[in-house]
Structure formats: structure tokens, C-alpha cells
Amino acid sequence: xxxxxxxxxxxxxxxxxxxxxxxxxxxxxxxxxxxxxxxxxxxxxxxxxxxxxxxxxxxxxxxxxxxxxxxxxxxxxxxxxxxxxxxxxxxxxxxxxxxxxxxxxxxxxxxxxxxxxxxxxxxxxxxxxxxxxxxxxxxxxxxxxxxxxxxxxxxxxxxxxxxxxxxxxxxxxxxxxxxxxxxxxxxxxxxxxxxxxxxxxxxxxxxxxxxxxxxxxxxxxxxxxxxxxxxxxxxxxxxxxxxxxxxxxxxxxxxxxxxxxxxxxxxxxxxxxxxxxxxxxxxxxxxxxxxxxxxx
Amino acid sequence: xxxxxxxxxxxxxxxxxxxxxxxxxxxxxxxxxxxxxxxxxxxxxxxxxxxxxxxxxxxxxxxxxxxxxxxxxxxxxxxxxxxxxxxxxxxxxxxxxxxxxxxxxxxxxxxxxxxxxxxxxxxxxxxxxxxxxxxxxxxxxxxxxxxxxxxxxxxxxxxxxxxxxxxxxxxxxxxxxxxxxxxxxxxxxxxxxxxxxxxxxxxxxxxxxxxxxxxxxxxxxxxxxxxxxxxxxxxxxxxxxxxxxxxxxxxxxxxxxxxxxxxx
Numbered sequence: 001x002x003x004x005x006x007x008x009x010x011x012x013x014x015x016x017x018x019x020x021x022x023x024x025x026x027x028x029x030x031x032x033x034x035x036x037x038x039x040x041x042x043x044x045x046x047x048x049x050x051x052x053x054x055x056x057x058x059x060x061x062x063x064x065x066x067x068x069x070x071x072x073x074x075x076x077x078x079x080x081x082x083x084x085x086x087x088x089x090x091x092x093x094x095x096x097x098x099x100x101x102x103x104x105x106x107x108x109x110x111x112x113x114x115x116x117x118x119x120x121x122x123x124x125x126x127x128x129x130x131x132x133x134x135x136x137x138x139x140x141x142x143x144x145x146x147x148x149x150x151x152x153x154x155x156x157x158x159x160x161x162x163x164x165x166x167x168x169x170x171x172x173x174x175x176x177x178x179x180x181x182x183x184x185x186x187x188x189x190x191x192x193x194x195x196x197x198x199x200x201x202x203x204x205x206x207x208x209x210x211x212x213x214x215x216x217x218x219x220x221x222x223x224x225x226x227x228x229x230x231x232x233x234x235x236x237x238x239x240x241x242x243x244x245x246x247x248x249x250x251x252x253x254x255x256x257x258x259x260x261x262x263x264x265x266x267x268x269x270x271x272x273x274x275x276x277x278x279x280x281x282x283x284x285x286x287x288x289x290x291x292x293x294x295x296x
Numbered sequence: 297x298x299x300x301x302x303x304x305x306x307x308x309x310x311x312x313x314x315x316x317x318x319x320x321x322x323x324x325x326x327x328x329x330x331x332x333x334x335x336x337x338x339x340x341x342x343x344x345x346x347x348x349x350x351x352x353x354x355x356x357x358x359x360x361x362x363x364x365x366x367x368x369x370x371x372x373x374x375x376x377x378x379x380x381x382x383x384x385x386x387x388x389x390x391x392x393x394x395x396x397x398x399x400x401x402x403x404x405x406x407x408x409x410x411x412x413x414x415x416x417x418x419x420x421x422x423x424x425x426x427x428x429x430x431x432x433x434x435x436x437x438x439x440x441x442x443x444x445x446x447x448x449x450x451x452x453x454x455x456x457x458x459x460x461x462x463x464x465x466x467x468x469x470x471x472x473x474x475x476x477x478x479x480x481x482x483x484x485x486x487x488x489x490x491x492x493x494x495x496x497x498x499x500x501x502x503x504x505x506x507x508x509x510x511x512x513x514x515x516x517x518x519x520x521x522x523x524x525x526x527x528x529x530x531x532x533x534x535x536x537x538x539x540x541x542x543x544x545x546x547x548x549x550x551x552x553x554x555x556x557x558x559x560x
Contacts, residue, residue: 193383196353199371201400201451211396215387 071262080262087270098248098270105236105247106274108164112171113232120176120228121221124183125213134184145177149235153242163243167236174235175228179221186220187213215289222286229282233275248274299365300329300487301350301455306359308345319345321513323359325506327455332481332488334498336546337508338554343491344380346508347459350489351377363454373401376453380460382444384432391428394418394447401451418450419443421480438469442476449480458490462497470494471530474501482527495550499542500530507549517554520545 056073063072071079082089087099127133149170156169194216198208214221240249248267255263306323309316319342327333335343348354350361352371360367368375376397384393394415402411419425422442427435432443441461448456458477462470474497481488492498498505502522509517522542524533533539 191383193379193381194385196371196377196379197383197385199353200351200373200375200377201397202372203400207400212385215385218387 071265076262076265078262079260080266083263083266094246096246098251098267101246101248101251102270102274104245105240105249108168108240108247109171109229109232109236109278112168112236113175113229115168116172116176116228116232117179117225119172120179120224121183121214124180124221124224125187125209125217127180128184128187128217134188138181138184141177141181145181149174149231150238150242153239157243163245167239167243167245167247170235170239171232175232178227178231179224182220182224182227183217186217189220190216219286219290222282222289226279226282226286229278230275233271233278237271299326300331300363301327301489302362302365303327303350304360304362306346306349306361307357308342308349308354309357318513319511320349321515323516325516325519327487327489329487330485331504332490332502333504333506334490334492334502335506335508336492336495336498336550337514338510338550339493341508341511341514343508343514344459347377347457347489347491350455351375351457353377373397373451374454376448376451376456378441378444378448378456378458378461380463382432382437382440384440384443384447386432389429389431390424390435390443391415391419393432393443394450397447398450415450418446421449421483422446422476436469438465438473441465441473445473445477445480449484449486454487456486456488458488460491460493463493470497475530477501478526478528495543495546498546499539500528500533505542505546507546507554509554518545518549520549 060072060074062068063070064074077084083098087097087102089097090100127137152170152173153166156166156173157163160166160169190213194212198212203211236247237249237252240247241253244250248271252264252267255261255267303323303325306320307318308320309318311317323346325333335346337343345354349356352361352368352375355369361369363375384390385396388396395411398406398411398415398418402414406414416425416428419428422445424439424442424446427439432440435443441464445458445461462473465473477488478501480486490498490501499522505520505522506516507518507520508514520542522538524536524538524542
């Protein structure tokens with residue numbers, strides 16, 4: 001009885017306040033959401049800005065005195081502002097903006113990393129499918145994986161006898177290992193249930209690769225790609241320092257040889273920023289893909 | 297009735313190193329077209345292994361599985377499986393999960409429009425049309441299993457193999473799905489083999505109940521016929537004499553004659 005009474009009471013009471021609320025709600029919500037967006041923007045951007053300012057200040061104090069070995073932020077701005085303000089100028093074959101140099105380096109990374117991705121995923125898929133191949137190849141991969149990028153350069157120079165393919169090869173050989181190993185692990189971790197579904201449907205190898213293996217192993221693959229792109233970007237700078245050309249790595253070496261320290265500082269920021277963006281792009285794509293493949 | 301599926305002296309052993317473990321010994325069974333046969337037994341008796349043998353997912357050690365007098369020893373869509381944990385691909389929508397099966401099995405026989413209609417027909421059969429654009433993670437356990445059934449049915453299997461299909465579901469959802477299975481069987485008159493550990497489910501759904509002895513070296517202990525008219529209604533059956541008798545014989549088999557002895 002008491003239950004029924006409570007029910008009827010609430011039914012009587014609800015309609016009028018509900019109407020008033022429904023009219024007001026949107027306005028309040030929009031204002032609140034705007035405020036919340038501003039709040040989160042501030043939360044995300046103010047701390048890094050403040051920290052950056054403090055670091056610049058410390059840097060200025062540390063190297064601001066005359067005779068300092070490294071340039072202070074103000075000196076960098078004074079001497080290299082052309083590089084900072086306009087990344088895409090062309091004053092001659094060797095006097096070009098850092099944007100162009102970065103693009104040259106990115107092209108090399110793109111080719112090397114692209115080949116590494118394709119080969120790494122394919123070989124990783126094969127290795128992951130076969131217990132025997134995994135046992136045989138995994139130790140070899142684990143050893144090769146730890147070889148530093150530049151250690152490959154002499155061998156690749158000897159093989160290709162040209163600087164540009166050598167640099168691309170260094171990118172390839174550096175970034176392929178995490179992609180390959182992660183893909184293999186991802187393929188090994190495909191649930192037996194999915195394999196059974198594929199067997200009942202009689203999917204052939206090609207269909208299994210595209211429809212089951214790639215989506216199922218995608219989170220692993222993208223972890224590998226993300227590590228791989230980071231390594232590739234590390235390797236390109238080192239490789240270009242030695243092979244020359246117009247890349248951002250060679251620019252640093254060139255600037256060092258002609259004692260343009262402020263230019264080096266600017267180039268370092270470029271490299272850091274580009275590496276950050278690359279990592280975020282791969283991570284973002286990975287998140288998009290992983291959302292579809294997330295576990296039940 | 298014709299012998300549709302024949303299990304002919306099937307044995308299965310698993311070998312781990314030098315130790316050989318016989319799971320199933322000398323299984324003989326004939327299943328007729330349009331029949332629903334349940335296999336029941338204590339856990340570890342090898343009933344899931346037996347289903348995998350019929351499906352072709354694991355090879356037999358000796359003996360043969362004969363479907364329409366032809367030996368089958370590899371998996372195929374004519375023996376579609378409804379897996380215990382649904383096994384839907386999480387990156388595909390409900391529709392695409394069924395479409396994967398339909399496009400593979402009927403890709404060369406049916407036109408695009410026919411396939412689309414066939415997918416929708418099967419989703420309709422399990423009452424899942426409303427959720428066809430959702431992903432498996434966005435629907436309930438019972439709905440996932442419905443889609444699993446739709447995917448299996450869409451392959452137009454000669455035999456539908458159900459591996460404890462409702463084991464992971466709550467009692468109410470399970471009852472709903474059992475009713476759906478009975479409706480589907482009434483419409484399609486298809487042949488089904490179902491693994492279960494639920495006595496009521498076995499009696500309600502099946503024409504025959506195959507009772508397995510305990511492993512190792514499990515075999516068929518007894519087969520109970522369930523002579524109940526279809527369509528069956530669970531409420532009317534509660535007091536039905538044949539129903540009670542069938543239930544009793546299965547229970548007696550499981551708890552008197554072949555009590556589950558905890559592995560010593």
C-alpha cells in the first residue's frame with residue numbers, strides 16, 4: 001500500500017517542475033559547457049606556458065653574461081630570428097628555410113618508415129603465425145633491435161654507395177624492429193575464437209590477414225608504429241649529420257662547423273616539435289583504430 | 297528417417313610430450329535430419345571436444361565423422377558453430393559480422409542485393425534488426441549470442457553446432473533465447489547439436505539427449521528420447537508426465553550412475 005501511495009504522489013508532483021526545468025536547461029548547459037571548455041583550455045595550456053617561461057628565464061640568467069659558451073634565448077632570437085619567423089624562404093641552394101629542410105628529412109623518414117611498416121607488418125604477421133619462426137627469429141630480432149642506428153650507416157654506405165638511400169636504409173632498419181616484434185606479438189594474441197570463426201568460414205590466408213589479423217592485432221601494431229616513428233626521427237638526424245644533403249640533421253652539423261650556435265638551438269626546437277607531432281599523429285590514428293577493435 | 301550425421305567409432309587423445317591422454321573413446325551416434333540432439337555431461341567429460349571434432353576444428357584420433365555418408369575432417373560452413381562466448385568480431389557491426397559470413401559463403405552464388413536481403417532476413421529471425429549498426433561491445437550478452445546464432449544460420453548449415461550457447465547468460469535471457477531457438481527450428485526444421493550442462497534446457501529443446509560418462513576416456517553412457525510434441529511451451533511442460541520422466545532419467549544418470557568425482 002505504502003508503495004502505491006508514494007508512486008501516485010510522485011506522479012502528481014513531477015509534471016510542473018519538469019516543464020520549467022526543460023526550458024531553462026539548455027541555456028544553463030551552454031553557458032556551463034563554454035565555461036568548462038575555457039576552464040579545461042586554461043588547465044591544459046597555462047601550466048606548460050608558465051613552465052616554459054621559467055625555463056627560458058633560467059636559461060637567460062645562466063647564459064646571459066658576456067663570454068658564455070652557449071647562446072642565451074635573447075641571443076638566439078637576435079641572430080636566428082629569420083629562421084624562426086619564416087621557415088619557408090629560399091635564398092639559394094644551401095640557404096633555405098628550416099621548414100624546407102624539415103620536409104626533406106620528413107620525406108626520407110616517410111620512405112624509410114613506410115617500407116619498414118609494410119615489411120615489418122608482413123614479416124611480423126608471418127612470424128607471429130608460426131611458433132617455429134617465432135622461436136628461431138625472436139632472439140635474432142632482439143639482438144638486432146639493440147644495434148644503434150648509426151652503427152648501420154657504414155654497412156649501408158658500403159652497400160648503396162650513395163648517401164640518400166643509405167640514410168633511408170638506416171631509417172628502415174631502425175624502425176622496423178618494434179613494428180615487426182609488436183605485430184608478431186599481436187598476431188600471436190589473436191583469440192582462438194576468432195581463428196575458429198575464420199576456420200569455419202574457410203577464410204583463405206589473404207582474407208584472414210585483412211579481415212581478422214590486421215584488425216585484431218591493430219592495437220599492438222600501432223604501438224609498434226609509434227615506437228618506430230620515434231626511432232626513425234631519432235635516426236634521421238644522426239644519419240643526415242654524417243651523410244650530408246639538405247636535411248635538418250645536416251643543417252645542425254653545418255651550423256656547428258660554421259659556429260652558428262643560435263641556428264642549432266632553433267633547429268633543435270624544430271626537431272623536437274616535429275618528433276612530437278609525428279608521435280601524436282600515429283598515436284591518434286592508433287586510438288581511432290583501437291576504438292573499433294577494443295575488446296568486448 | 298535417414299542417417300544424416302554419423303559418428304563412427306570416434307576416439308580422441310591429446311598428446312602432451314610422452315603422455316597420451318584419452319579424452320573420448322568409441323563414440324557412436326547417428327543423428328537424423330531435422331533432429332535436435334543435446335549432449336550433456338559433467339564438466340571435463342569432453343563434450344566440447346566432441347563438438348569440435350564434429351565441427352572439424354580438432355582432428356579425430358581414430359574413427360570418422362560422416363555427414364551424408366561423406367567423411368568430414370576440416371571445418372566448413374555447412375557445420376556452422378555458435379560459440380560459447382559468441383566470438384563476434386568486436387571491430388565489426390552486428391550487420392557486418394553476419395555479412396562477413398554471408399559474403400564468404402554466398403559471395404559467388406548470390407547477387408549483392410540478394411546477400412543484403414539474406415543478412416537482414418537472418419537478423420530478423422533472431423530479432424536483432426534494430427541493432428544492426430551497433431558494435432558487439434554496445435549490446436547485451438543475450439543479444440550478442442543472438443547475433444552469433446544469426447551468423448551461424450546465415451551460412452545455411454546442414455548442421456548447426458551450439459557449444460553451450462546460453463551458458464554465460466542469466467536465467468531469464470536464457471529462456472528467451474531457448475524460445476527463439478525453438479521458433480527457428482519450427483520454421484527451418486534444421487538439424488542441431490547442442491552442448492549443454494543444463495538439464496531443463498536439454499529436455500526442453502531436444503528430441504534426444506546424449507548423456508556422456510565422466511572422463512578420461514568418456515563415452516556415450518545413455519541416450520534419452522524426449523517424446524514431447526512440438527511446439528513445446530515451458531509453462532505447460534512443468535507438470536507434463538513425459539517431461540518429468542525425461543528430466544528424471546537425465547538427473548538420475550548424472551547424479552546416481554555417473555556422479556562427478558572430483559579429480560583426486
